[in-house]
Amino acid sequence: MPRIPRMVVKGEDAIYHVITKSTLSGYVLGDLEKDYLVNLIKWMSKVFFVEVFGYCIMGNHFHLLVRMKNPDDYSDVELKKRLALFFRKDERFVEDGRLPYFRDKFSNLSEYVKEIKQRFSRYYNRANNRQGYFWGDRFKSVLVENGDTLINLLAYIDLNPVRAYMVDKPEDYRWSSIGYHAQTGNKGDFLSMDLGLMGYNDMSDKERFADYREYLYEKGGLDTEKGASIDEKIIASERNKNYEFTTMDRLRFRTRYFTDSGIIGTKSFVNNYYDMFKVNFGSDKSKTPKRVAGLDGVYSLKRLSNKT
DSSP, X not given: OOOOOOOOOOSSOEEEEEEEEBSSSSOOOOHHHHHHHHHHHHHHHHHSSEEEEEEEEOSSEXXXXXXXXXXXXXXXXXXXXXXXXHHTXXXXXXXXXXXXXXXXXXXXXHHHHHHHHHHHHHHHHHHHTOOSOOBOSSOEEEEEOSTHHHHHHHHHHHTHHHHTTSOSSGGGOTTBHHHHHHHHSSGGGOBOOOOOOTTGGGSOHHHHHHHHHHHHHHHHTSOOSSSOOOXXXXXXXXXXXXXXXXXXXXXXXXXXXXXXEEEEESHHHHHHHHHHHGGGGOOSSOXXXXXXXXXXXXXXXXXXXXXX
């Protein structure tokens, strides 16, 4: 039976919900694999003409909610910068005659997802000394309307770990868009909160996020008869805080740095001891201290490496 052609909008911005699943049995995406996949999505999203609203990496599949942008909105100078990031080379190496090809590629949903899937497969196979496919042959994609539909779908994605009985609160799950907002403060402005809702144009990002959390919790408290719901006591507590993060909330979401970092302290402390124990980190590439968002003057060095 022939495949149904993918619904892809040309020449204008369009939003898609992408779902792709592993062809392997079991929950094969562990903590290291999820970390790698999130970083890969972040990298490819700086290369491609894409705006990321949300994601969730589960044990055997992942969700992405993205807006593919009109390639004509980007100059040749910007395209060359993205090509340099893509190939990890100086942007001067790019030949002008190749620009139309890459302009089309970087605005193509299938190419965007393919790069993420193929690069992850190569990483996974190397790490596990295996060959063969990791992902199913074809990803699913749904064309999504801006506004109310978009925020509803984003909430659906962020509620996956709650529905699967993995966490009680959505932001407690580290490998999701709500978790990224909570744990990093949306570091690097990776995720967009431009959901196309009335009133959002007059809101700050902080206000948009609080509004989205309110929607997420109220949605998560509904009994869908499929999976878990957010406990009413948790929702009541969040209502009392107007769905804003307190200082204690922010500290709680930084606690993983105290367990997932090989070294933590001031920047000079981390640098000094990294030089002493560099051999322990199993990587030829030097690491630099990363500021722990929300904790002034505190830096960490991630212990987890990509090697098994």
